[in-house]
Amino acid sequence: xxxxxLHLPTLSVQEGDNSIINCAYSNSASDYFIWYKQESGKGPxxxxxxxxxxxxxxxxxxTVLLNKTVKHLSLQIAATQPGDSAVYFCAEITYNQxxxxxxxxxxxxxxxx
Amino acid sequence: DGGITQSPKYLFRKEGQNVTLSCEQNLNHDAMYWYxxxxxxxxxxxxxxxxxxxxxxxxxxxxxxxxxxxxxxFPLTVTSAQKNPTAFYLCASSxxxxxxxxxxxxxxxxxxxx
Numbered sequence: 001x002x003x004x005x006l007h008l009p010t011l012s013v014q015e016g017d018n019s020i021i022n023c024a025y026s027n028s029a030s031d032y033f034i035w036y037k038q039e040s041g042k043g044p045x046x047x048x049x050x051x052x053x054x055x056x057x058x059x060x061x062x063t064v065l066l067n068k069t070v071k072h073l074s075l076q077i078a079a080t081q082p083g084d085s086a087v088y089f090c091a092e093i094t095y096n097q098x099x100x101x102x103x104x105x106x107x108x109x110x111x112x113x
Numbered sequence: 114d115g116g117i118t119q120s121p122k123y124l125f126r127k128e129g130q131n132v133t134l135s136c137e138q139n140l141n142h143d144a145m146y147w148y149x150x151x152x153x154x155x156x157x158x159x160x161x162x163x164x165x166x167x168x169x170x171x172x173x174x175x176x177x178x179x180x181x182x183x184x185x186x187f188p189l190t191v192t193s194a195q196k197n198p199t200a201f202y203l204c205a206s207s208x209x210x211x212x213x214x215x216x217x218x219x220x221x222x223x224x225x226x227x
Contacts, residue, residue: 009153032213043203043218044156051213089155093213100171101146101216103155 012110019080021107023073023090030092034101035064035075039086047075047088077109085111116140119204119219126191126198126226134189134222136204145187146205146216149173156203162187163209191224199226 013019025033031052036044048059050066050073057064063076073090087108091101117138126132136145144163148156158171162181176195181187187206191198202222207214 034215041221041223043205043221045218046215049213049215091155095213100158100161101156103157105155106153 117219142206
Protein backbone atom coordinates (compact mmCIF):
# COMPACT_ATOMS: atom_id res chain seq x y z
CA UNK A 1 0.00 0.00 0.00
CA UNK A 2 0.98 3.66 -0.12
CA UNK A 3 3.28 4.79 2.65
CA UNK A 4 5.73 7.40 3.76
CA UNK A 5 8.93 6.25 5.39
CA LEU A 6 12.26 7.54 6.60
CA HIS A 7 15.69 6.26 5.70
CA LEU A 8 17.41 6.91 9.04
CA PRO A 9 15.83 6.41 12.45
CA THR A 10 18.54 8.37 14.32
CA LEU A 11 20.90 11.18 13.44
CA SER A 12 23.58 12.66 15.66
CA VAL A 13 25.30 15.92 14.69
CA GLN A 14 27.66 18.42 16.23
CA GLU A 15 26.30 21.82 17.21
CA GLY A 16 26.85 24.25 14.36
CA ASP A 17 26.90 21.59 11.67
CA ASN A 18 24.20 21.23 9.04
CA SER A 19 21.69 18.38 9.37
CA ILE A 20 19.94 16.52 6.61
CA ILE A 21 16.93 14.35 7.36
CA ASN A 22 15.56 12.19 4.57
CA CYS A 23 12.17 10.77 3.73
CA ALA A 24 10.97 8.40 1.00
CA TYR A 25 7.39 8.38 -0.13
CA SER A 26 5.55 6.03 -2.42
CA ASN A 27 2.36 7.88 -3.38
CA SER A 28 3.21 9.77 -6.54
CA ALA A 29 -0.23 11.47 -6.34
CA SER A 30 0.48 13.27 -3.07
CA ASP A 31 -0.16 16.98 -3.31
CA TYR A 32 1.62 18.40 -0.28
CA PHE A 33 4.47 17.39 1.97
CA ILE A 34 5.05 18.68 5.45
CA TRP A 35 7.85 18.41 7.99
CA TYR A 36 6.97 18.35 11.67
CA LYS A 37 9.18 18.61 14.73
CA GLN A 38 8.12 16.77 17.86
CA GLU A 39 9.82 17.29 21.20
CA SER A 40 9.52 14.64 23.86
CA GLY A 41 6.04 14.45 25.36
CA LYS A 42 4.64 17.19 23.13
CA GLY A 43 2.54 17.43 20.02
CA PRO A 44 4.14 17.90 16.59
CA UNK A 45 4.97 21.41 15.47
CA UNK A 46 4.83 22.51 11.85
CA UNK A 47 8.24 23.38 10.41
CA UNK A 48 7.84 23.81 6.68
CA UNK A 49 5.79 22.48 3.81
CA UNK A 50 6.16 22.15 0.07
CA UNK A 51 3.64 21.75 -2.70
CA UNK A 52 4.16 18.90 -5.13
CA UNK A 53 4.81 21.28 -8.04
CA UNK A 54 7.84 22.77 -6.28
CA UNK A 55 11.38 21.44 -5.92
CA UNK A 56 12.68 23.58 -3.10
CA UNK A 57 11.39 25.82 -0.39
CA UNK A 58 13.36 27.75 2.21
CA UNK A 59 12.43 28.92 5.65
CA UNK A 60 14.40 30.27 8.55
CA UNK A 61 17.44 27.94 8.83
CA UNK A 62 15.46 25.16 7.15
CA THR A 63 15.17 24.06 3.55
CA VAL A 64 12.95 21.35 2.14
CA LEU A 65 13.88 19.65 -1.11
CA LEU A 66 11.48 17.52 -3.14
CA ASN A 67 12.68 15.12 -5.80
CA LYS A 68 9.62 13.66 -7.48
CA THR A 69 11.67 11.54 -9.85
CA VAL A 70 12.89 9.33 -7.02
CA LYS A 71 10.06 10.19 -4.60
CA HIS A 72 12.39 11.66 -2.03
CA LEU A 73 11.95 14.49 0.43
CA SER A 74 14.63 16.01 2.63
CA LEU A 75 14.84 18.56 5.40
CA GLN A 76 18.03 20.53 5.77
CA ILE A 77 18.72 22.40 9.00
CA ALA A 78 21.53 24.92 8.88
CA ALA A 79 23.79 25.58 11.85
CA THR A 80 22.05 22.97 14.01
CA GLN A 81 21.48 24.01 17.59
CA PRO A 82 20.79 21.98 20.76
CA GLY A 83 17.20 23.22 20.62
CA ASP A 84 16.78 21.40 17.32
CA SER A 85 17.06 18.06 19.11
CA ALA A 86 13.74 16.30 18.54
CA VAL A 87 12.03 13.73 16.37
CA TYR A 88 11.29 14.92 12.86
CA PHE A 89 8.42 13.51 10.81
CA CYS A 90 7.58 13.93 7.20
CA ALA A 91 3.94 13.70 6.22
CA GLU A 92 2.01 13.79 2.99
CA ILE A 93 -1.45 14.85 1.99
CA THR A 94 -3.46 13.81 -1.02
CA TYR A 95 -6.30 16.23 -1.71
CA ASN A 96 -8.85 13.62 -2.65
CA GLN A 97 -8.37 11.80 0.66
CA UNK A 98 -10.06 14.40 2.84
CA UNK A 99 -6.95 16.19 3.98
CA UNK A 100 -5.65 13.24 5.93
CA UNK A 101 -1.99 13.35 6.89
CA UNK A 102 0.04 10.20 6.31
CA UNK A 103 3.05 10.22 8.61
CA UNK A 104 6.40 8.53 8.28
CA UNK A 105 8.12 6.74 11.16
CA UNK A 106 10.30 9.67 12.24
CA UNK A 107 14.00 10.45 12.66
CA UNK A 108 15.44 11.38 16.03
CA UNK A 109 17.93 14.22 15.74
CA UNK A 110 20.46 14.55 18.55
CA UNK A 111 22.66 17.65 18.64
CA UNK A 112 25.92 17.36 20.57
CA UNK A 113 27.27 20.57 22.12
CA ASP B 114 -4.64 32.63 23.80
CA GLY B 115 -5.87 30.81 20.75
CA GLY B 116 -5.04 27.17 20.53
CA ILE B 117 -5.92 23.57 21.00
CA THR B 118 -5.98 21.93 24.40
CA GLN B 119 -6.16 18.34 25.54
CA SER B 120 -6.92 16.93 28.94
CA PRO B 121 -5.83 15.19 30.97
CA LYS B 122 -2.11 15.11 30.22
CA TYR B 123 -1.78 11.65 31.79
CA LEU B 124 -4.54 9.09 32.15
CA PHE B 125 -4.54 5.66 33.71
CA ARG B 126 -7.19 3.10 32.98
CA LYS B 127 -7.97 -0.33 34.29
CA GLU B 128 -8.64 -3.05 31.78
CA GLY B 129 -12.28 -3.20 30.78
CA GLN B 130 -12.97 0.47 31.43
CA ASN B 131 -13.97 3.09 28.92
CA VAL B 132 -12.20 6.45 29.12
CA THR B 133 -12.83 9.74 27.36
CA LEU B 134 -10.08 12.11 26.25
CA SER B 135 -10.95 15.75 25.85
CA CYS B 136 -9.97 18.00 22.93
CA GLU B 137 -10.99 21.64 22.69
CA GLN B 138 -10.02 24.33 20.20
CA ASN B 139 -10.79 28.04 20.01
CA LEU B 140 -9.32 28.56 16.56
CA ASN B 141 -12.71 28.44 14.85
CA HIS B 142 -11.51 25.47 12.83
CA ASP B 143 -14.04 23.29 11.07
CA ALA B 144 -11.95 20.11 10.96
CA MET B 145 -10.64 18.11 13.90
CA TYR B 146 -8.61 14.92 14.08
CA TRP B 147 -7.49 12.25 16.53
CA TYR B 148 -4.19 10.42 16.12
CA UNK B 149 -2.53 7.66 18.03
CA UNK B 150 1.24 7.50 18.45
CA UNK B 151 3.14 4.46 19.69
CA UNK B 152 6.77 4.66 20.87
CA UNK B 153 9.18 5.30 18.02
CA UNK B 154 6.35 5.47 15.52
CA UNK B 155 4.60 8.06 13.45
CA UNK B 156 1.04 9.18 13.98
CA UNK B 157 -1.89 7.08 12.82
CA UNK B 158 -5.34 8.55 12.20
CA UNK B 159 -8.18 7.27 14.38
CA UNK B 160 -11.11 9.52 13.47
CA UNK B 161 -11.63 12.89 11.87
CA UNK B 162 -14.48 15.35 11.61
CA UNK B 163 -14.93 17.88 8.85
CA UNK B 164 -17.96 19.60 10.36
CA UNK B 165 -20.21 19.52 13.40
CA UNK B 166 -22.31 16.36 13.76
CA UNK B 167 -20.24 14.54 11.17
CA UNK B 168 -17.17 12.33 11.48
CA UNK B 169 -15.36 9.61 9.56
CA UNK B 170 -13.24 6.64 10.52
CA UNK B 171 -9.54 6.88 10.00
CA UNK B 172 -7.10 4.02 9.58
CA UNK B 173 -7.39 2.52 13.07
CA UNK B 174 -10.91 3.34 14.32
CA UNK B 175 -11.70 -0.06 15.88
CA UNK B 176 -12.23 0.22 19.63
CA UNK B 177 -12.66 3.99 19.56
CA UNK B 178 -15.65 6.32 19.31
CA UNK B 179 -16.04 10.07 18.89
CA UNK B 180 -18.69 12.76 18.86
CA UNK B 181 -18.79 16.27 17.41
CA UNK B 182 -21.71 18.07 18.99
CA UNK B 183 -19.92 21.40 19.09
CA UNK B 184 -17.45 22.99 16.70
CA UNK B 185 -14.96 23.53 19.51
CA UNK B 186 -14.98 20.03 20.93
CA PHE B 187 -14.08 16.57 19.64
CA PRO B 188 -13.88 14.05 22.51
CA LEU B 189 -12.44 10.59 21.95
CA THR B 190 -13.65 7.56 23.90
CA VAL B 191 -11.31 4.61 24.18
CA THR B 192 -13.55 1.63 24.75
CA SER B 193 -12.82 -1.72 26.35
CA ALA B 194 -12.89 -3.17 22.82
CA GLN B 195 -9.55 -1.49 22.07
CA LYS B 196 -7.09 -4.32 22.69
CA ASN B 197 -3.94 -2.28 23.13
CA PRO B 198 -4.91 1.24 24.19
CA THR B 199 -1.65 2.30 25.88
CA ALA B 200 -0.33 5.09 23.66
CA PHE B 201 0.11 8.83 23.23
CA TYR B 202 -3.05 10.42 21.79
CA LEU B 203 -2.89 13.62 19.81
CA CYS B 204 -5.71 15.86 18.71
CA ALA B 205 -5.40 18.31 15.84
CA SER B 206 -7.53 20.86 14.05
CA SER B 207 -7.46 22.69 10.74
CA UNK B 208 -9.56 25.24 8.90
CA UNK B 209 -10.98 22.56 6.63
CA UNK B 210 -10.18 19.46 4.70
CA UNK B 211 -10.49 20.66 1.13
CA UNK B 212 -7.10 21.15 -0.40
CA UNK B 213 -4.35 21.65 2.12
CA UNK B 214 -4.89 23.29 5.49
CA UNK B 215 -2.21 23.22 8.15
CA UNK B 216 -3.07 21.01 11.09
CA UNK B 217 -2.36 22.37 14.54
CA UNK B 218 -1.70 19.81 17.25
CA UNK B 219 -2.56 19.77 20.91
CA UNK B 220 -0.06 18.75 23.62
CA UNK B 221 -1.31 15.16 23.77
CA UNK B 222 -2.68 12.76 26.37
CA UNK B 223 -0.65 9.76 27.45
CA UNK B 224 -2.95 6.85 28.24
CA UNK B 225 -1.68 3.88 30.22
CA UNK B 226 -3.69 0.75 30.86
CA UNK B 227 -2.90 -0.86 34.19
